[in-house]
Amino acid sequence: MRVLEAAKTMLQEKGGINVSIVMQNQVDTPTTIMEMIEQEEEESRTVWKEIYRLAIHHYSSELDAIKIDLIDTLMQSGxxxxxxxxxxxxxxxxxxxxxxxxxxTHAKISFEIVICRNLKVKI
Structure with missing residues (x-):
């Protein structure tokens, strides 16, 4: 634990990075975490479009294929x-x-989501 605390302190002091330490035995399983990978604008002549890329991490004590399939199915249904x-x-x-x-068991499923907002209007 002292090694983790030392690394955490260094990242906070030298990098200004907010770091949390989480031990595997402190996390209730199953648990699911969403991670934003990136967000960018997509070129379009008619609407404002944005692309979101995210990963969903699912942790369980055993292979939880039913939950992994459920996450995948629900995400793809919109x-x-x-x-x-x-x-x-x-x-x-x-x-x-x-x-x-x-x-x-760590399952990682990544998605790309494209949304639009508002029409572009020529003045």
Missing amino acids: FILPEGYELLTIRHYGKQNLVKEGNL
Whole structure:
């Protein structure tokens, strides 16, 4: 724990980075975490488009294929965005992983989501 604390202190003091230490035995399983990979604007002549790339990490004590499939199915079925935004596409992005890490199984499913907001208007 002292090594982690020392590394945390260095990152905070030298890099101004807010770091949290989480031990595997402190995390209730199963647990699911979303990670924003990147966000960028997509060129379009008619609407403002944005691309979001995110990863969903699912940790469980054993292979939880049913939950992994459920996450994948629900994400691909879409979701409701706030007023003024429209969901255009959702597709898998990058490499999908399933790894056994000690006593945990870590599934990573990544998606690319394209949305649009507002029409571009010529004045």
